[in-house]
Amino acid sequence: MRLIDPSHPFYRPKWRRYLLVAVPFVWASVEWSQGNTIWAYLAAAIGGYLAWHLVLNWRSDSAD
Template sequence: MGSFFDFNHPFFRPLWRRIAVVGVCATWGAFEIWMGATGWGVLFLGLAALCFWGLFIRFNPRTQGEEGDKDRR
């Protein structure tokens, strides 16, 4: 069974999308903390950290023809 977040999905292959996902989560977390909603801020900053780990540290994009691409027929 796969993980809940599939960071190796071909959607995340372009670098700008990976940067955008992490940046939006981190920015939203900082905004929530600045507005006084500490719980939401910590949640989104944690999500940004998880996305950074999955999209930059452990990132290994699938190539065409591997599993998962057969569903796109």
């Protein structure tokens, strides 16, 4: 089961993919600074999942 579809046209611009990866990591740092470690780990895991699918395994059909 896929949670996101990397081949969708929404994810084509590079800036959008990087922004979607950065937001959960920023939120994880906010949660960590407030002492909510469980939520920080959860947000970081979401960021890692997005990074894996949208940055590390990105296969572009056309030039970005």
